[in-house]
Amino acid sequence: MCNYPAIKAIIKIKSAISKASALPRDRTSIVMSILDPTTEQQIVERVLKARAERPQFIARMKVRQQQGIEIARQCAKLLKQQFGVSRVVLFGSMLDVESIFEDSDIDLAVWGLPSDLYWQAGCALDNIILENGYNFFPINLVDVNDA
Numbered sequence: 716m717c718n719y720p721a722i723k724a725i726i727k728i729k730s731a732i733s734k735a736s737a738l739p740r741d742r743t744s745i746v747m748s749i750l751d752p753t754t755e756q757q758i759v760e761r762v763l764k765a766r767a768e769r770p771q772f773i774a775r776m777k778v779r780q781q782q783g784i785e786i787a788r789q790c791a792k793l794l795k796q797q798f799g800v801s802r803v804v805l806f807g808s809m810l811d812v813e814s815i816f817e818d819s820d821i822d823l824a825v826w827g828l829p830s831d832l833y834w835q836a837g838c839a840l841d842n843i844i845l846e847n848g849y850n851f852f853p854i855n856l857v858d859v860n861d862a
């Protein structure tokens with residue numbers, strides 16, 4: 716299993732290195748010389764390891780995306796049937812496998828959810844997740860009328 720904080724740190728470091736490598740050579744040396752050689756080597760090793768593990772990570776995130784989309788469909792059905800919602804739209808990181816992490820949530824925009832039923836609807840959605848054994852999918856329910 717991936718360690719999300721470590722992956723996030725690696726991505727930030729990778730981004731910094733990519734930006735630095737796009738600089739003229741003399742400026743790249745200045746950016747990298749701020750780090751001591753040991754730290755620089757550790758960063759390079761972490762970036763290379765992340766690159767090597769990227770295909771496996773993407774494969775895991777594709778599975779997570781498929782699960783998330785299926786849960787979103789179930790949630791949309793429940794919201795329409797039990798709460799009279801007229802429209803549900805999945806948005807956010809779940810739509811792009813390159814943006815998903817282990818702790819990505821399911822973002823649902825809803826139209827027509829009565830404000831007095833918001834918390835009840837949220838609890839009903841949590842139950843769908845728990846009933847399906849997916850206790851790792853938080854749901855972010857956004858009423859477009861309140862956004």
